[in-house]
Amino acid sequence: MADFISGFWNAYVMGLVGLSLLFCLFVLMSNNKRETGPVELHGHVWDENLAEYNNPLPRWWLYLFWITLIFAVVYLSMYPGFGNTKGVLGWSAVGQYETEMRQAEQRYAPIFAKFQGMEIPAVAADEEARGAGKRLFVTYCAQCHGADARGAKGFPNLSDKVWNWGGEPETIKTTITGGRQAMMPPFGPVLGPDGVKDVVNYVRSLSGLAHDSLRAQRGAELFQQNCVACHGPEAKGTQAMGAPNLTDSDWLYGSSEATITETVQLGRTNRMPGFGEFLGEAKVHLLASYVYSLSNQAVAK
Ligand code: HEC
Ligand code: HEC
Numbered sequence: 001m002a003d004f005i006s007g008f009w010n011a012y013v014m015g016l017v018g019l020s021l022l023f024c025l026f027v028l029m030s031n032n033k034r035e036t037g038p039v040e041l042h043g044h045v046w047d048e049n050l051a052e053y054n055n056p057l058p059r060w061w062l063y064l065f066w067i068t069l070i071f072a073v074v075y076l077s078m079y080p081g082f083g084n085t086k087g088v089l090g091w092s093a094v095g096q097y098e099t100e101m102r103q104a105e106q107r108y109a110p111i112f113a114k115f116q117g118m119e120i121p122a123v124a125a126d127e128e129a130r131g132a133g134k135r136l137f138v139t140y141c142a143q144c145h146g147a148d149a150r151g152a153k154g155f156p157n158l159s160d161k162v163w164n165w166g167g168e169p170e171t172i173k174t175t176i177t178g179g180r181q182a183m184m185p186p187f188g189p190v191l192g193p194d195g196v197k198d199v200v201n202y203v204r205s206l207s208g209l210a211h212d213s214l215r216a217q218r219g220a221e222l223f224q225q226n227c228v229a230c231h232g233p234e235a236k237g238t239q240a241m242g243a244p245n246l247t248d249s250d251w252l253y254g255s256s257e258a259t260i261t262e263t264v265q266l267g268r269t270n271r272m273p274g275f276g277e278f279l280g281e282a283k284v285h286l287l288a289s290y291v292y293s294l295s296n297q298a299v300a301k
Contacts, residue, residue: 116281116285124290133290181271184263185267186265204255204260207255
């Protein structure tokens, strides 16, 4: 209402509301007669033989109308609704939201502050903190990582010991605060179809999967030339770049020949959004502690 550019629409709405109320009042008053003597038929007949007596409205029915009319007037004088008047109570949706937020802030601030001053493993060992962390996780993280934090294709499992960016308490916090951008470049154009096949067979050999050993041998050389800058000379990954360890049985995208071929040929880009600004440090601290507790069950005893 307050967003109207000119006062005209405001007056227009108030006029319409006022007129509607007056019209209701008029209709009520003019039908307010009590039963006096015998009633006549209306005079019109339809569906062959249906006719209607001209009885006055039942009293209780009429009173309901009066009540709604009075309710409208009382409501419009107390709450915003009549043009851009604010109503005598001064209530507003924004005001209510702000009051509730302030109350929540007051209630939770001391709890957050207490945990913010503690080391992450200590917070992870606190049951109340883990409960709060889990609620935050379900709200802000579950849509990508799953409510049980086990992830999905392209979204890492956070409940195991395998970390692409690092599982140290402070590293987890850095990930959540600033987000991460993973970039695996496409190698299809560089290696050609045969080269890709060779290197894929080498990658599969690293974790003991079925492979063509001749191709894997050729692939090892290609790997040294093209892949070690990120995945490391032993293919154990580089956490600073989010480049995964390729020698274990944990796969972000999948270990089948087709999936690895897709990864190597087309590359992968993946983003973990940053939450530092949106949630503030206190909540990120609780979230980092919760995530840390998932793969360090010993602290959660
Ligand atoms: C929009 C989807 C999305 C949301 C929401 C999201 N994440 Fe992520 N997260 C990702 C993706 C994708 C990655 C993997 C990035 C990569 O490929 O390296 C990731 C990676 C991570 C990692 C690093 C895992 C590793 O192996 O090092 C952590 C920790 C993490 N997320 C925690 C969280 C937490 C806590 C939240 C909630 C505050 C959250 N994420 C919300 C998509 C999301
Ligand atoms: C510029 C750095 C970089 C180079 C060079 C690079 N990679 Fe990667 N690689 C990454 C990153 C980062 C990821 C993770 C992508 C993600 O999280 O979405 C990745 C992911 C992968 C995966 C998916 C692993 C999984 O868990 O599903 C495979 C397989 C892979 N790389 C193989 C290779 C091979 C083979 C080469 C050389 C031909 C190579 N990479 C070269 C950075 C690199």
